[in-house]
Amino acid sequence: MTSAVRLVAQRELVLRLRTKWFLIGTLVIVAIMAGYVLLQMSFFGGEDRSRIGFAGQATGLSERVADAAAELDIDVETTTVVDLTAAKADLSDGSLDAVVSGTAAEMRVLVKEELNPRLRAVLTELSRQEVLTAKLAQAGVPDPTAVMAEANAARVDVTAIDPGSAADDQRLAIGVIMVFLLFMSINTYGTFVAQGVVEEKSSRVVEILLATIRPWQLLLGKIIGIGLVGLIQLVAIAAAGIALALAADVLTLSSVAVSTLVWGAIWYLLGFFLYAALFAGSGALVSRQEDAQSVLTPVTLVLVVGFVAGLNVMIVDADGVAARAMSLVPLLSPVLMPGRIAASDVAVWELALAIGLTLATIALVTYLGGRIYHNAVLHTGSRMKLTAALRG
Amino acid sequence: MALDAQHTAVRYAVEVAGLCKRYGDVVALNDVGFTVGPGELFGFVGSNGAGKTTTMRIMLGVLAADAGEVRVGGTPIDRETRARIGYMPEERGLYPKMTVRDQLVYLARLHGLSTNDAHTAAENWIRRLGITDRRDDEIQKLSLGNQQRVQLAAALVHDPALLVLDEPFSGLDPVAVDVMSEVLKEKAAQGVPVVFSSHQLALVERLCDRLGIIRDGAMVAVGSIEELTAAATTRLRVGVDGAPGWADDVAGVRVVGDDGDATLLELAQHADEQAVLRAAMAAGRVTEFSRYRATLAELFRNVVVEGTAQ
Numbered sequence: 073m074t075s076a077v078r079l080v081a082q083r084e085l086v087l088r089l090r091t092k093w094f095l096i097g098t099l100v101i102v103a104i105m106a107g108y109v110l111l112q113m114s115f116f117g118g119e120d121r122s123r124i125g126f127a128g129q130a131t132g133l134s135e136r137v138a139d140a141a142a143e144l145d146i147d148v149e150t151t152t153v154v155d156l157t158a159a160k161a162d163l164s165d166g167s168l169d170a171v172v173s174g175t176a177a178e179m180r181v182l183v184k185e186e187l188n189p190r191l192r193a194v195l196t197e198l199s200r201q202e203v204l205t206a207k208l209a210q211a212g213v214p215d216p217t218a219v220m221a222e223a224n225a226a227r228v229d230v231t232a233i234d235p236g237s238a239a240d241d242q243r244l245a246i247g248v249i250m251v252f253l254l255f256m257s258i259n260t261y262g263t264f265v266a267q268g269v270v271e272e273k274s275s276r277v278v279e280i281l282l283a284t285i286r287p288w289q290l291l292l293g294k295i296i297g298i299g300l301v302g303l304i305q306l307v308a309i310a311a312a313g314i315a316l317a318l319a320a321d322v323l324t325l326s327s328v329a330v331s332t333l334v335w336g337a338i339w340y341l342l343g344f345f346l347y348a349a350l351f352a353g354s355g356a357l358v359s360r361q362e363d364a365q366s367v368l369t370p371v372t373l374v375l376v377v378g379f380v381a382g383l384n385v386m387i388v389d390a391d392g393v394a395a396r397a398m399s400l401v402p403l404l405s406p407v408l409m410p411g412r413i414a415a416s417d418v419a420v421w422e423l424a425l426a427i428g429l430t431l432a433t434i435a436l437v438t439y440l441g442g443r444i445y446h447n448a449v450l451h452t453g454s455r456m457k458l459t460a461a462l463r464g
Numbered sequence: 465m466a467l468d469a470q471h472t473a474v475r476y477a478v479e480v481a482g483l484c485k486r487y488g489d490v491v492a493l494n495d496v497g498f499t500v501g502p503g504e505l506f507g508f509v510g511s512n513g514a515g516k517t518t519t520m521r522i523m524l525g526v527l528a529a530d531a532g533e534v535r536v537g538g539t540p541i542d543r544e545t546r547a548r549i550g551y552m553p554e555e556r557g558l559y560p561k562m563t564v565r566d567q568l569v570y571l572a573r574l575h576g577l578s579t580n581d582a583h584t585a586a587e588n589w590i591r592r593l594g595i596t597d598r599r600d601d602e603i604q605k606l607s608l609g610n611q612q613r614v615q616l617a618a619a620l621v622h623d624p625a626l627l628v629l630d631e632p633f634s635g636l637d638p639v640a641v642d643v644m645s646e647v648l649k650e651k652a653a654q655g656v657p658v659v660f661s662s663h664q665l666a667l668v669e670r671l672c673d674r675l676g677i678i679r680d681g682a683m684v685a686v687g688s689i690e691e692l693t694a695a696a697t698t699r700l701r702v703g704v705d706g707a708p709g710w711a712d713d714v715a716g717v718r719v720v721g722d723d724g725d726a727t728l729l730e731l732a733q734h735a736d737e738q739a740v741l742r743a744a745m746a747a748g749r750v751t752e753f754s755r756y757r758a759t760l761a762e763l764f765r766n767v768v769v770e771g772t773a774q
């Protein structure tokens with residue numbers, strides 16, 4: 073009778089996906105993430121961009137300035153200035169950062185208060201090269217342009233001892249966001265499982281259900297159905313977030329992002345199954361929605377403690393002893409491991425051990441939670457004692 | 465209905481045998497047994513706390529018995545047979561936020577109907593029970609009586625081969641009582657054994673072929689209404705134009721009641737009717753003197769309240 077499990081799961085899935093709260097909730101979280109990305113852009117992108125107007129003779133320089141700036145990773149936007157009075161107005165209201173006029177050798181730059189030092193370096197360098205080329209020609213050097221090209225091609229050879237660390241900030245950010253999303257998803261959808269169990273008890277519908285199907289079928293179907301809803305939301309949010317961040321250039325590590333997403337989904341499933349059985353067992357102990365909070369608090373507390381403590385050790389040092397040890401603790405792994413996978417390099421044995429321990433814990437917790445559920449789900453009235461529910 | 469035709473041929477008898485159930489020190493059931501034949505309407509009556517609900521829950525497998533078993537067609541009941549029971553629990557329960565139709569289709573499918581059959585059956589019962597205009601409403605928005613109709617539909621939607629209904633008539637208006645009675649009779653006519661509990665004895669008397677009375681977890685009477693009432697003591701209905709209390713001193717006679725026109729008497733096993741008549745004539749003009757059969761209510765009172773089981 074696995075079709076019973078499928079039917080129960082289907083009911084949960086369809087009913088929950090159809091509610092307006094699912095859609096609204098998902099959109100709100102995506103909107104918050106979009107806001108965060110935009111904030112990042114205005115800090116690191118928008119502020120950095122310099123708008124330079126070129127007037128008169130200098131118009132011909134715009135392309136060279138743009139190229140030189142790009143080489144130094146400076147974001148510039150070039151325009152042609154026709155009316156100098158209008159350009160001055162643009163300078164004072166901030167829509168232009170600098171107006172360049174004159175020749176390459178004798179550049180004049182008009183700014184509001186001061187010239188961005190990096191931009192000054194770019195312009196000065198250009199000016200120097202122009203002067204140098206002219207002097208070389210005067211000195212009778214046969215091909216001054218070739219000499220300049222050769223000089224410009226000279227590069228220092230940089231060897232990084234820790235090549236990853238430049239990307240570390242991004243990776244940590246991805247990791248922290250993933251930890252946060254996982255915590256939220258597991259907590260929210262685990263609570264939904266408990267609420268669903270209590271709803272069936274308080275409405276007494278459980279009696280006709282269990283006259284037809286077995287308790288484990290009802291429980292498994294419910295967990296699968298609600299878990300899938302959570303998975304759909306998690307993947308939708310994470311994918312939307314990554315797409316936004318990549319599009320806005322806030323995120324450049326697309327491979328890290330994708331592997332984080334895949335691992336996030338895997339760990340969500342592990343974590344959800346782990347906590348769902350705990351939530352379901354706890355929910356089965358009470359018969360009224362009002363009593364639910366008291367039995368759910370201990371479960372939620374474990375999750376919250378893992379989340380807060382884990383996040384802190386991860387931010388301090390994602391590869392540190394504390395983070396590594398905590399990410400191996402079964403009840404904490406589902407939240408911490410995916411964070412570490414994003415933020416640092418997790419050894420294969422660590423990952424395997426964490427997955428193995430989590431699976432073993434899932435088996436144990438599912439056995440206990442299922443037993444509690446089986447014994448308590450038809451019990452009505454006052455809250456059932458945990459020991460009584462375990463004994464049956 | 466096409467569905468019915470397919471199952472009418474299957475005629476089961478349901479036997480409940482030697483059921484025992486304890487809750488701690490409370491003995492809820494002690495050797496409860498009765499048989500319900502195919503197409504039989506069986507009324508299950510007893511005071512509050514007598515053990516009706518406990519028996520029915522055990523029949524459905526929602527509760528495990530300490531001893532005894534439930535047999536259908538001679539073999540112990542199993543999962544598959546239980547899926548063919550239509551059950552209405554004492555504590556009604558449906559998903560409050562599901563619509564009537566979705567709810568019925570879901571339950572039908574859980575019982576193994578295909579999507580199409582489930583929809584057809586749900587629509588049929590919705591129409592039959594007069595809740596067509598509420599079919600897209602959430603259950604929680606329905607009145608209690610209408611919820612009860614949906615609950616009955618839920619018990620019937622998978623074309624059950626056996627019906628077990630715990631107090632199906634409580635909370636229904638007279639029209640709904642009639643609809644419910646019709647449906648039960650119709651199912652019985654199709655060969656389905658129907659067991660239902662009720663405190664409305666007049667209804668049980670009108671509807672049932674046989675009935676069982678349970679007291680403190682033990683069956684005290686099982687049989688047809690005729691059998692049970694015939695076995696009871698002789699009853700007289702005597703109309704006298706005179707002072708009440710005339711029958712108080714007649715040997716072996718107990719005054720059961722007074723219906724305004726006449727005094728109702730119960731005679732002990734060997735009491736003399738003629739002595740009663742003489743006492744009546746002494747008291748005044750006798751307008752009526754007849755035997756009558758005990759009502760179920762009186763039988764019930766005898767058997768259950770006074771504990772004079774035969």
Ligand SMILES: Nc1ncnc2c1ncn2[C@@H]1O[C@H](COP(=O)(O)OP(=O)(O)OP(=O)(O)O)[C@@H](O)[C@H]1O
Nearest residue numbers: 487490492510511512513514515516517518519554
């Ligand atoms: N979960 C339980 N725990 C302890 N005792 C119980 C429980 N359920 C029922 N009982 C006891 O079992 C006995 C039979 O109860 P049951 O509910 O079967 O009676 P009933 O005939 O259905 O009564 P009613 O007419 O009031 O519905 C009662 O004494 C009741 O107190």
Ligand SMILES: [Mg+2]
Nearest residue numbers: 516517518554
């Ligand atoms: Mg009852």
